[in-house]
Amino acid sequence: MFHSIGKKIVLLDEVDSTNNFAAKLLLEGKLVPGTVIMADHQTEGRGQRTAVWVSDAGENMLFSVIFEHDNMAVANQFQLSQMIALSIVHFLRKIGIPAKIKWPNDVLVNKKKIAGVLIENQLAGGLVRSSVVGIGINANQLQFEITTATSIRKELDEFKPIQELLYQFIGSFNELTEKIHSQEELQSNYLQELFGYKEILQYEDDQGEFAGEIIDVAADGRLIVLKNGVAVKYDLKEISLLLV
Numbered sequence: 001m002f003h004s005i006g007k008k009i010v011l012l013d014e015v016d017s018t019n020n021f022a023a024k025l026l027l028e029g030k031l032v033p034g035t036v037i038m039a040d041h042q043t044e045g046r047g048q049r050t051a052v053w054v055s056d057a058g059e060n061m062l063f064s065v066i067f068e069h070d071n072m073a074v075a076n077q078f079q080l081s082q083m084i085a086l087s088i089v090h091f092l093r094k095i096g097i098p099a100k101i102k103w104p105n106d107v108l109v110n111k112k113k114i115a116g117v118l119i120e121n122q123l124a125g126g127l128v129r130s131s132v133v134g135i136g137i138n139a140n141q142l143q144f145e146i147t148t149a150t151s152i153r154k155e156l157d158e159f160k161p162i163q164e165l166l167y168q169f170i171g172s173f174n175e176l177t178e179k180i181h182s183q184e185e186l187q188s189n190y191l192q193e194l195f196g197y198k199e200i201l202q203y204e205d206d207q208g209e210f211a212g213e214i215i216d217v218a219a220d221g222r223l224i225v226l227k228n229g230v231a232v233k234y235d236l237k238e239i240s241l242l243l244v
């Protein structure tokens with residue numbers, strides 16, 4: 001479903017944001033699809049929904065991957081998000097960390113966030129032509145300003161060189177993309193790794209807190225939660241999982 005990544009790797013000491021750097025290269029038409037751009041430090045690292053992504057220099061995996069799509073309908077763009085979240089979980093599992101996906105594409109370990117993803121798509125004529133997939137995985141940082149964050153080093157009590165981790169991630173992604181050939185396979189793998197799937201947990205929507213159960217994720221990426229016996233579809237900002 002997706003091409004392989006990592007035939008070309010660009011390593012930078014410092015950049016505003018690897019996503020911005022990748023987007024510029026894309027505009028200039030200078031890119032090999034699957035190129036990975038990693039930086040030791042970002043001065044303007046960006047998170048989802050206008051948040052900033054702060055990381056100590058040299059400590060974490062901060063990278064972007066460029067995807068070019070032959071024929072991806074805008075309606076199918078969530079598939080890339082699913083594939084990326086899955087590949088992060090597989091990569092972490094391989095190095096001994098039991099991770100889960102927090103819908104839509106955060107990655108958690110013991111309910112703490114270890115990775116986040118920021119995807120920026122370039123659309124034309126009803127199709128997604130290319131995507132810049134920004135991935136931040138906490139690697140060797142030990143101290144965080146928030147208590148709900150963790151890192152590979154915190155989980156394994158072991159330092160791992162960032163570049164080695166990057167090669168392992170690339171390997172995991174490429175393995176997965178060879179294995180998964182259809183939307184159905186992608187969906188079942190994603191649901192299997194989704195935190196809270198078929199479990200009753202506490203959520204909050206615009207009507208307040210409730211006990212709900214994730215029963216599915218729609219093709220457009222909306223989360224389907226059973227609330228008081230009714231299946232309700234939620235967009236990104238409409239529901240939050242209360243991690244207690």
Ligand code: BTN
Nearest residue numbers: 017045046047048116117134136
């Ligand atoms: C999130 O808010 O969870 C998404 C975080 C994404 C951070 C990564 S780090 C590499 C890439 N460059 C950025 O500016 N952001 C993404």
